[in-house]
Amino acid sequence: MAQRLADSFDTVTLAHTPPFRLGALQIHPATRQVSRDGRNETLEPRVMQVLVALAQAGGAILSRDDLLARCWGGRVVGENAIHRTISRIRHLADDLGQGSFEVETITKVGYRLNVDGAALPTHAAIPFEAAQSPGRTFDRRLVLGGVAAAVGIGAAATYVWNDAASAHEPSAAARELFRRGVAAQRQGLPDQAKQVVAYFEQAVEADPLYADAWGSLAIAYCYILDVHSDVKEETLAGLARSAARRALALDPDNGDAQAALVFVKPFYRNWSGAEGALRRLLARYPDHWLMHMQLSHILYQVGRWQDGIVESRRVLDLDPFLPMTNAILARALWSAGRLQEAESAIDSALARWPGYFLLWSTKYSMLAFGGRPAAAIAFVSDPDLQPTFGMSPTAVRERVLVARAIETRKPDDAAAALAASRAQVLAHPASLPHAATVFAALGELDLAFQALDAYYFRRGRLAGPAPQPIGPLIRRSTDFLFMPPTAPLRLSHRFAALTQAIGLADYWRSTSTVPDYRR
Numbered sequence: 001m002a003q004r005l006a007d008s009f010d011t012v013t014l015a016h017t018p019p020f021r022l023g024a025l026q027i028h029p030a031t032r033q034v035s036r037d038g039r040n041e042t043l044e045p046r047v048m049q050v051l052v053a054l055a056q057a058g059g060a061i062l063s064r065d066d067l068l069a070r071c072w073g074g075r076v077v078g079e080n081a082i083h084r085t086i087s088r089i090r091h092l093a094d095d096l097g098q099g100s101f102e103v104e105t106i107t108k109v110g111y112r113l114n115v116d117g118a119a120l121p122t123h124a125a126i127p128f129e130a131a132q133s134p135g136r137t138f139d140r141r142l143v144l145g146g147v148a149a150a151v152g153i154g155a156a157a158t159y160v161w162n163d164a165a166s167a168h169e170p171s172a173a174a175r176e177l178f179r180r181g182v183a184a185q186r187q188g189l190p191d192q193a194k195q196v197v198a199y200f201e202q203a204v205e206a207d208p209l210y211a212d213a214w215g216s217l218a219i220a221y222c223y224i225l226d227v228h229s230d231v232k233e234e235t236l237a238g239l240a241r242s243a244a245r246r247a248l249a250l251d252p253d254n255g256d257a258q259a260a261l262v263f264v265k266p267f268y269r270n271w272s273g274a275e276g277a278l279r280r281l282l283a284r285y286p287d288h289w290l291m292h293m294q295l296s297h298i299l300y301q302v303g304r305w306q307d308g309i310v311e312s313r314r315v316l317d318l319d320p321f322l323p324m325t326n327a328i329l330a331r332a333l334w335s336a337g338r339l340q341e342a343e344s345a346i347d348s349a350l351a352r353w354p355g356y357f358l359l360w361s362t363k364y365s366m367l368a369f370g371g372r373p374a375a376a377i378a379f380v381s382d383p384d385l386q387p388t389f390g391m392s393p394t395a396v397r398e399r400v401l402v403a404r405a406i407e408t409r410k411p412d413d414a415a416a417a418l419a420a421s422r423a424q425v426l427a428h429p430a431s432l433p434h435a436a437t438v439f440a441a442l443g444e445l446d447l448a449f450q451a452l453d454a455y456y457f458r459r460g461r462l463a464g465p466a467p468q469p470i471g472p473l474i475r476r477s478t479d480f481l482f483m484p485p486t487a488p489l490r491l492s493h494r495f496a497a498l499t500q501a502i503g504l505a506d507y508w509r510s511t512s513t514v515p516d517y518r519r
Contacts, residue, residue: 022100061111062112064110174203178199178210181199182216193223214243214254218243218261221260267475268477278291312325323349330359334365335483360385369485373404402417425451436451437480456501481498
């Protein structure tokens with residue numbers, strides 16, 4: 001595979017970039033000065049970095065990821081951050097440049113610098129690898145660059161930050177950005193995840209001594225790892241850790257930062273360690289709602305619905321206006337056999353947050369797999385009730401076919417549902433848990449175990465022609481194994497072998513606990 005263009009260069013370091021010309025403009029990266037005919041303008045550091053990166057590309061196209069890697073240290077930022085920077089460069093071209101260059105947008109691809117008579121920087125052709133020691137990879141450099149960016153001033157300044165942490169008053173701008181980030185974060189919407197990161201990143205840029213913003217940024221990076229598969233995994237994990245460490249350097253008692261250092265490691269096959277770490281933290285921070293939520297998540301993953309419900313209730317005692325926790329609680333109540341409570345919880349939550357994907361999908365499952373498939377069809381077919389994010393027409397059709405197959409039990413309907421679920425898996429490997437659930441509910445246990453083989457071990461026919469990542473940092477789920485539709489799996493002799501292979505049996509043995517389905 002051809003190397004991406006941006007991989008050929010190091011992160012743009014303005015202090016080490018020599019001056020160059022863009023048409024009639026003199027560009028001085030180290031001082032961030034742009035001059036022409038006695039007129040001078042000072043650019044913001046990020047604007048100058050992007051301008052240098054585009055110039056060094058020599059007329060080639062740089063994608064959004066290329067610019068993030070070279071100018072933002074690989075951090076995940078909102079689209080608006082890049083758009084604002086490009087707009088500022090275009091303003092420079094129109095004002096001081098006057099025809100010297102233009103930034104062209106290549107739709108859905110990236111950006112290209114078109115220069116009129118430009119002499120490109122002489123260092124533009126220096127390959128990225130020339131600055132590395134043998135064997136070091138680009139991603140590793142990116143992680144280190146991100147850590148350095150997050151830590152900022154040298155380690156010697158840490159003592160100053162610690163001394164001033166308790167007395168530090170964040171700037172008004174940083175406080176407002178932090179407030180917006182917290183509000184968006186509590187909604188738990190995957191489509192807002194990157195916006196949340198952008199708010200917190202801007203908050204710490206506005207006030208680098210704002211410990212709470214650094215801690216929340218670390219947690220926001222962890223959430224990106226959970227919900228987005230199109231991220232540079234090790235880079236983002238490194239940024240989460242570095243943001244957490246920066247928060248702790250400013251405030252050693254920052255609970256968010258300590259939680260993020262637990263969250264950044266996948267819970268899958270680490271249930272016992274993560275549970276113990278969270279319980280120790282909760283002894284110190286008993287009112288930290290996110291720690292309780294993540295602890296409930298771990299308990300659900302190991303089949304302990306009743307214990308997890310206690311933690312979810314605690315979260316909602318602390319903050320009842322969390323749509324994700326309301327959805328998870330309703331699903332847990334259903335899985336624990338507390339059907340009336342589950343029905344009441346899901347209907348109340350949907351009335352408050354109509355169109356929230358996790359609530360919608362939970363309601364569908366409770367209807368389709370709970371003996372009311374006709375009601376499930378009517379529910380998912382109503383466009384006014386469908387989620388505002390996360391559900392394509394193809395996925396809606398697949399759910400209709402599954403509910404119809406459950407309702408009629410006709411071979412033709414079952415075949416149509418199975419074919420639709422297989423197609424979903426081939427297009428989206430992350431849908432394997434849903435497919436395994438459908439196969440089990442339709443009595444196709446061989447297919448269900450094939451889906452589980454593909455999901456947990458990347459083997460078998462449903463794994464596809466080549467290994468594909470299911471999700472960032474191998475964040476596999478196991479809670480669906482203990483839900484009502486997958487009950488036929490738990491009756492099979494193959495289920496014990498599966499739980500042994502993926503480590504659940506070791507968890508139950510080492511913690512002296514028993515999953516609810518065995519009680």
